[in-house]
Amino acid sequence: MALDQSFVGRSYPPTDPYEVGREKIREFAEAVGDSHPAYIDREAAEALGYPDVIAPPTFVFSIAFKAAGQVTGDPQLGLDYNQVVHGDQKFAYTRPVRAGDRLSVTTTIEAIRSMAGNDILDVRADVHDEANEHVVTASIKLVARAPEES
16 A cells, blocks of 8 residues: 655654763674774774764664654554565764764655555654754665565
8 A cells, every 4th residue: 555645744753862872882883893993982083073982874873763763653654664674774964973962863754655566765864962953864765565465
């Protein structure tokens, strides 16, 4: 069943702030195999001009994807999340995510289209810090696979 096109442009309320911790950054960098010193050593980050350690570029995906749950869990949208696969992601940074940031995410449905019986949903996740300054926009593409015919 095709998703309701009237949802294009709909925004969802900002999430509660997520506090970025040094240990979370270190764990993430380790998990993705990125040993850049600015991710684990405050002095290395300061030498690059940052006030604290910074996060690898894809770190923000975890909080952006969680925020996109407002979209995928909206019963009025009619998305069958059991059929969803992650299609793509992109990031547009204003500045790196830093330890100590308290980030909130506002999600917006950018586009809905159908292709070969699949629904493709583009979600924009705008991430702001406590001062409401833009940090990064994550673009998430979700594909709701067409039900298998029996």
